[in-house]
Amino acid sequence: MTSLLHRERHDWQRxxxxxxxxxxxxxxxxxxxxxxALEAQQPRIDAFLGDWLRQPGHLVILTGAGSSAxxxxxxADSLNAAWPAEVRAVASTSLLTHPELYLTRGQPTLLVSFARSGNSPESLATVELLRASVDAPRFLNITCNAEGELLSGSAGRADTLNLLxxxxxxxxxxxxxxxxxxxxxAALAVLGAGAWPERLGRIRSLAGLADTALAAWAAPVQALAQADVRRIVYLGSGAQEALxxxxxxxxxxxxxxxxxxxxxxxxGFRHGPKSMLDxxxxxxxxxxxxSVARRYEHDLVQELRADGIAARVLTLGPEDEAEHLPAFLPVPPLPQDGLDDSWLTPLWLIAAQLLALNKSVALGLTPDNPFPDGRVNRVVQGVTIHNHDPR
Known part of the structure; x- marks a missing residue:
């Protein structure tokens, strides 16, 4: 039998x-x-982007719905700091309801769509919205489904680059x-600055860190999920805020x-939300x-632990022995540079995914389908797309 995340595969199946x-x-x-794959597609990516990101008047919108947003x-913030072009994140669910706040007809705009299935109504409608609202839109579709409408509907278009x-x-x-x-x-590598070997090297370095993390984290996270916890609070700033x-x-x-x-x-947690702790x-x-962000984080951790209200106050991320705040999970040695907070978010996400998975099991649910009644769906349903008058 083969072990998977500290359980046998047949147990996960059951x-x-x-x-x-x-x-x-x-x-x-x-x-x-x-x-x-990106290394092989580098010429195609470079030909599509050219010097587009180097133009101060250009706008890049990173979009998606839910987790994709x-x-x-x-x-966004890391990419925005790297280029003269403005890079911002706007959920497709916001673009569709208030396009006038984000789109200007005469401003060159690149829409970067993230989509697992490529079939959600918001993803498809956002592309059409850009075509109707911007004079010369361009599209970069980053998706996981070769048969999704996002890819099939834009195949062969000169204004679109599809990355599967x-x-x-x-x-x-x-x-x-x-x-x-x-x-x-993919987004950090394709839209990031620096030489291609450097960007691709970061992905491979993260993969090695993740191998170590998965082996070390599965058991302690499984144990944590068994605790009688009914409220979970994640606190982060910068890229970690979206994380x-x-x-x-x-x-x-x-x-x-x-x-x-x-x-x-x-x-922000002190400004009211802290009242939820029990x-x-x-x-x-x-x-x-x-270093500055870490001081604020350190202060809050010390405060919450001194309060003694929450059952547990844990930290996750880069450690500093001088702070006397060891992380809950052992952190693989991180390179001194090259991997900023945005690049490290996939590593910390693994811990969050493990906790959610094991908490689901601890509650007697089925993680692959936690909503058997269909009230929430893997690909969103029930969305009516309404026309927008761009005037």
Whole structure:
């Protein structure tokens, strides 16, 4: 029998979580496959982007819905700092309702769409919205489904570059796990600055770190999930702020809403949300690499532990022995440079995915399909797309 994330495969099958467990576990392999695929496609990518990102008047919108929207939020600030073009994250669910706040007809705009299936109504409608609202839009579709409408509907268009993620990235389980981290790394590599070997080297370096992390984290996270925790709080700043939102969403999805999960920033948490803490609460503070951010994080951790209200206050991320705040999970040695907070988010996401998966099992749910009644679906349903008058 083959072990998978500290359980036998037949146990995951019996528990209804085999797909999700496999998709968390195979992320390092997918990331290596991604690096190889991007290396082969480098000439096509460079030809499409050219010097587009070097133009101060250009706009790049990173978009998606739900977890796919958080991909853009995790990457946007880092990419925006790297280029003269403006790079911002706007969820497709916001673009569709208030396009006048984000789109200008005469401004050259590149829409980067993240989509696991490529079939959600918002993804498809956002592309049509850009075509109707911007004079010369361009499109970069990063998706995991070769048969999705997002790819098939734009095949052969000169204004579109389609990047299909490696086989196996289109998660079979309900929650986005490997699809999300693979698309995030694709965006950071394709739209990032620096030489291609350097960018691809970061992906491969992360894959090695993830191999170590998966082996070390599966057992302690499984044990943590057994605790009587009914509220989980993820706190992060910078790229970790969006990471916190995605981590909280994973808990909500895989526990079918039975565990309430929220996200905030370490500084923002004091401004009201802290009142939610009780003896059934778990707080996870996502640590930054920046020294100033780390001081704020350190202060809050010390404060929450002194309060003694939450059941546990844990940290996850780069460690600093001088701070006397050891991370809950052992962190593989990180390179001194090259991997900033945006690039490290896929590594910390593995821990969040493991916790949500094991909490689902602890509650007697089936992680591959936590909503057997169909009230929430893997590909969103029930959305009516309304026309917008661009005037």
């Amino acid at each position: 528990l209804g979580g085999l797909h999700t467990a496999e998709e968390i576990e195979h992320q390092p392999a997918l990331w290596r496959a991604l690096a190889t 958080y991909i853009g939020e995790m990457a 993620m490696p086989e196996g990235s289109c998660d079979r389980g309900f929650a986005m796990t490997s699809s999300l981290t693979t698309m995030l790394l 916190a939102r995605e981590a909280a969403l994973k808990v909500l999805e895989l526990t079918s809403g039975r565990v309430m999960a929220v996200a905030n920033t370490p500084l 003896e059934h609460s778990l707080v996870l503070v996502l640590r930054s690499r920046g």
